[in-house]
Amino acid sequence: MSGNGLAPSRMHVADVLRTAGVGLRTRKLRAGLSALGIMIGIASLVAVLGLSESSKSDLLAQIDRLGTNLLVVQAGQGIGLGSAELPDTASAMVSRIGPVEEVSATGTLDANVYRTDLVPSSQSGGISVRAVETDLLLTLGGRIAAGRFLDEVAAEYPAVVLGSVAAERLGITDLDDRPLVWLGGQWFPVVGLLDPIDLSPDLDRAALVTQAAAEEYLGYDGVPSALYVRTDPDWVDAVMSVLPPTVNPENPDQVEVSRPTDALEAKAAAESAFTNLFLGLGAVALLVGGVGIANVMVISVLERRAEIGLRRALGATRRHVAVQFLLEALLLAAVGGVGGVLLGTGVTAAYARIRGWGLLIPSLALWGGLTAALLIGTIAGFYPAMRAARLSPTEALRTT
Amino acid sequence: MSPVLEMKGVTRLYPGTPPVPALRGIDLRIAEGELVSVVGPSGSGKSTLLHIMGTLDRPSAGTIRVSGFDVGRMSDRQLSALRAQRIGFVFQQFHLLDAETALDNVADGLLYTGRPAVERRRLARETLEKVGLAHRVHQHASKLSGGERQRVAVARAIVGRPALVLADEPTGNLDSHSSDAIVALLEELNAEGITMVVITHNPEIAARFPRRVALRDGLVEADEANAKGAP
Ligand SMILES: Nc1ncnc2c1ncn2[C@@H]1O[C@H](COP(=O)(O)OP(=O)(O)O)[C@@H](O)[C@H]1O
Ligand SMILES: [Mg+2]
Numbered sequence: 001m002s003g004n005g006l007a008p009s010r011m012h013v014a015d016v017l018r019t020a021g022v023g024l025r026t027r028k029l030r031a032g033l034s035a036l037g038i039m040i041g042i043a044s045l046v047a048v049l050g051l052s053e054s055s056k057s058d059l060l061a062q063i064d065r066l067g068t069n070l071l072v073v074q075a076g077q078g079i080g081l082g083s084a085e086l087p088d089t090a091s092a093m094v095s096r097i098g099p100v101e102e103v104s105a106t107g108t109l110d111a112n113v114y115r116t117d118l119v120p121s122s123q124s125g126g127i128s129v130r131a132v133e134t135d136l137l138l139t140l141g142g143r144i145a146a147g148r149f150l151d152e153v154a155a156e157y158p159a160v161v162l163g164s165v166a167a168e169r170l171g172i173t174d175l176d177d178r179p180l181v182w183l184g185g186q187w188f189p190v191v192g193l194l195d196p197i198d199l200s201p202d203l204d205r206a207a208l209v210t211q212a213a214a215e216e217y218l219g220y221d222g223v224p225s226a227l228y229v230r231t232d233p234d235w236v237d238a239v240m241s242v243l244p245p246t247v248n249p250e251n252p253d254q255v256e257v258s259r260p261t262d263a264l265e266a267k268a269a270a271e272s273a274f275t276n277l278f279l280g281l282g283a284v285a286l287l288v289g290g291v292g293i294a295n296v297m298v299i300s301v302l303e304r305r306a307e308i309g310l311r312r313a314l315g316a317t318r319r320h321v322a323v324q325f326l327l328e329a330l331l332l333a334a335v336g337g338v339g340g341v342l343l344g345t346g347v348t349a350a351y352a353r354i355r356g357w358g359l360l361i362p363s364l365a366l367w368g369g370l371t372a373a374l375l376i377g378t379i380a381g382f383y384p385a386m387r388a389a390r391l392s393p394t395e396a397l398r399t400t
Numbered sequence: 401m402s403p404v405l406e407m408k409g410v411t412r413l414y415p416g417t418p419p420v421p422a423l424r425g426i427d428l429r430i431a432e433g434e435l436v437s438v439v440g441p442s443g444s445g446k447s448t449l450l451h452i453m454g455t456l457d458r459p460s461a462g463t464i465r466v467s468g469f470d471v472g473r474m475s476d477r478q479l480s481a482l483r484a485q486r487i488g489f490v491f492q493q494f495h496l497l498d499a500e501t502a503l504d505n506v507a508d509g510l511l512y513t514g515r516p517a518v519e520r521r522r523l524a525r526e527t528l529e530k531v532g533l534a535h536r537v538h539q540h541a542s543k544l545s546g547g548e549r550q551r552v553a554v555a556r557a558i559v560g561r562p563a564l565v566l567a568d569e570p571t572g573n574l575d576s577h578s579s580d581a582i583v584a585l586l587e588e589l590n591a592e593g594i595t596m597v598v599i600t601h602n603p604e605i606a607a608r609f610p611r612r613v614a615l616r617d618g619l620v621e622a623d624e625a626n627a628k629g630a631p
Contacts, residue, residue: 006469009480010514019511026499310495313456314556315484315512317477393456399493 009315016320020327022307023300024335034289034296035336038376041286042340042369043347048282049365050348052275058357059268066141066199068261069236073227073243076254085223086255090247094227097246099235104139105224107131109214111184113160113207115170127166129183130206131214139228140197147175147192150210158183158213161192163204183207184218199260200228289336290376297329297384301391308388309396322389329381330374337373341366402468404564404595405430405453410462412448412618422448423459424618430597432563435590437606438599440615446599447568449615453597454487454566455479467563484512488557490567494549498542502528502552505541509556520559527555531585547578551585558589565589567598571605583608 011019024031073094075086087093091105109129136142137149150161160181162172172179172190180187188209197203214220227247231239240259244252301308308321316324345361352359405428412423422445430436438446451457452464455471464471467486471479488509496505506524507517528537531551536544541552550570557565567586571579583605590596598609606612607626614622 006478006481006485007514008477009484009512011512012514012517014517015511022497022499306493306495307497310491310497311512312480313454313483313489314509315480315482317480317512319477320480320512394451397451397456397491397495 009317009320011316011320016323016327019311019324020331023304023328024331027300030296031332031335034292035332035339037289037292038286038333038336038373039289039339039343041282041284041289042337042373043343044282044285045279045372046341046344046361046365046369047347047351048275048278050344050359050361051351052271052278053362053365054348054352054357054360055355056268056271057360058355059264059271061358062198063261063264063268066261066264067230067233068259069231069233070140070199070260071229071231071236071240071243072200072258072260073229073247074256074258075225076256085225086227087248088221088223090224090227093246094229094243097231097239097242099232099239100229101232102135102139102228102230104133104136104228105211106133106136106226106228107211107214107220107223108225109184109209109218109220111218113166113170114182115172117182117187125169126205127169128202128206129218130203130208131211131218131220132208133211136208136228137194139230140199140203142197142199142203143195145193145195147190149192149194150208158186158188158217159191159209160188161194161208162190163194163206163208164196165204166207167193169205181207183209186217198264286372286376290333290380293329293332293336293377294380294384296332297325297381298387300328301325301384301388304388305391305396306399308391309393309398312393312396318389321391322385325385325388326378326381329384330377333373333377333380334370337370337377340373341369344369402432403429403465404432404434404467405597406465407453407459408463410449410452410459410464412445412452412457413460421618423452425462426618426620428613428620428623430564430595432595433590433593434595434611435587435609436597436611436613437609438597438613438615439601439603439606440621444615445618446615448618450566450568450597450599453564454489455482480512485560486563488560488562488565490550490553490557490565490570492569492572494546494553494573496541496549496552496556498540501538501540502533502544502548503537505552506555506559509559513560523559524555527559528552531555545578546574547581550574550578550582554582554585554589558594561594563595565594565596567596569599569601571600571602579605 091103094100095103107130109131111129113127113129134150134152150159160183162170170181175190179190181190211220215222240257243257244255247255311321348361349359407426407428410423410426414420414422426449438449440446452459455466466482469482503521503524506527507520510520510523525537528534531554533548533551536548541549544552571582574582586596586598600606609626611625613620
């Protein structure tokens with residue numbers, strides 16, 4: 001200090017904020033546009049994180065609902081394995097495994113389904129015919145869309161239940177006019193339509209009949225092609241390993257055991273991979289937004305040279321000037337950051353609503369978004385602020 | 401009485417090829433309460449001199465004391481404080497913040513003093529009344545006439561009761577009527593004890609002020625007291 005009672009130049013915090021807002025208030029359009037860049041970047045980051053989290057939680061909830069304790073046993077389909085059939089004792093053997101709670105066998109029939117009896121038999125429409133047990137729907141956790149599932153009462157009579165895709169292909173949307181299908185050379189009344197079965201989408205493309213009806217009308221030999229097995233959830237792995245030798249003691253390697261929820265989990269993992277890609281794109285948008293702010297701030301410093309000179313004449317220190325412009329960049333970024341978080345949340349909420357997901361935005365996305373915006377603002381504002389501060393007062397006040 | 405401003409052998413060389421000697425050795429003493437005009441042809445160094453008096457620029461050589469402070473030995477921060485508390489400026493281009501009201505522009509004259517906002521606004525209002533703009537207090541600067549804008553700028557320069565007010569062609573952008581009014585205002589303020597140095601191109605104004613410093617080629621060509629003539 002010079003010693004003779006000259007207090008240093010100083011400013012109240014409220015005034016620091018007010019002067020930092022001058023540029024924003026006097027150049028609203030430009031401020032808005034440059035904040036928009038940050039806003040889009042932050043919004044896309046928040047939306048990507050929010051959407052992936054919401055969809056993943058939906059998928060996990062779905063997996064939870066379906067249960068991870070369903071196993072599917074099928075004949076191996078490798079080369080040289082002959083006919084893809086399980087031993088006809090398979091169902092009985094599997095139900096003797098302690099932790100197995102339910103077993104439901106299905107057999108594949110060599111028959112075609114048509115809406116009329118006029119279509120040439122070479123056009124099968126891609127619909128398979130399965131002989132199933134009446135507890136199949138329960139075992140799979142599937143749901144009826146219309147009518148009822150096959151039951152013991154109907155077991156003796158010809159009756160068919162259609163998977164969702166099969167029904168659509170046959171043009172049957174409801175059971176109001178008691179539709180019939182031409183199945184294996186004979187009319188079958190359709191008694192039920194199924195919702196999509198998440199754990200076994202192949203059944204969506206199938207027409208299901210009871211095993212009794214299949215034997216009676218379609219020449220089914222009673223040999224199953226697939227077993228659907230529910231186990232005690234704590235014993236899933238153990239059951240998986242004993243299933244092949246139980247089903248086929250002589251050739252356990254001809255038996256394939258799968259767990260349908262594994263596919264859904266793989267899907268969840270695949271979505272995370274996409275999320276990373278989109279996060280990268282969001283980060284690029286944010287970077288571009290930061291460059292926009294830096295650009296606007298450099299121009300602002302050039303245009304407001306006279307104001308800088310005036311403030312220096314009024315007693316502002318270099319630091320006061322630097323803080324004013326740095327804070328202005330920060331305010332721009334903060335406006336963009338808050339706007340981006342709101343926009344990203346809105347987009348996520350709207351999309352989650354359309355898809356029927358629960359809204360889930362990780363708090364990391366919110367705080368991370370704001371922090372990233374402020375960080376970008378600091379970096380973007382640093383160089384222009386330093387330029388403003390380095391300007392000598394006379395240079396700033398020079399009119400030419 | 402100790403001088404408000406004291407310059408000894410002040411030179412200012414602008415870098416260039418060849419370097420431009422804007423000031424070539426100025427000795428000047430200005431006592432408290434003086435009203436001094438600085439005249440001289442364009443390029444004679446008037447603005448450079450004013451900037452150095454106002455500590456916006458430093459001399460290449462020589463010493464300068466403002467309000468008792470040895471400017472050459474002060475840091476940039478200390479000079480900022482000196483300007484905030486002891487020096488007021490009036491510019492030809494007014495340099496008002498257009499988005500702010502007259503009141504806020506004047507209060508900005510105290511922005512860097514650390515005084516509380518209420519006090520700054522009270523002083524600003526009183527000063528606006530003093531310069532005859534009581535009815536324009538809440539008007540935005542962009543809505544004021546040129547003469548009114550320069551009054552606001554003068555009010556901003558004196559609101560902190562500085563030891564020295566420096567004006568660089570304050571009437572240069574005004575019509576003759578507004579110009580006369582501003583000069584009368586400066587004389588009035590000087591009569592209340594404010595020390596002023598005013599650069600002007602207008603010989604009539606220079607003749608009205610009690611002391612006249614004439615520059616030519618960076619040197620003081622004449623420094624004379626006017627006979628206390630009638631305006
Ligand atoms: N920043 C600068 N760089 C180089 N030369 C300058 C600069 N400012 C002023 N000059 C020169 O210094 C001289 C004095 O300028 P100035 O003080 O502005 O004179 P006046 O205000 O009397 O017209 C002129 O020759 C001018 O060209
Ligand atoms: Mg000049």
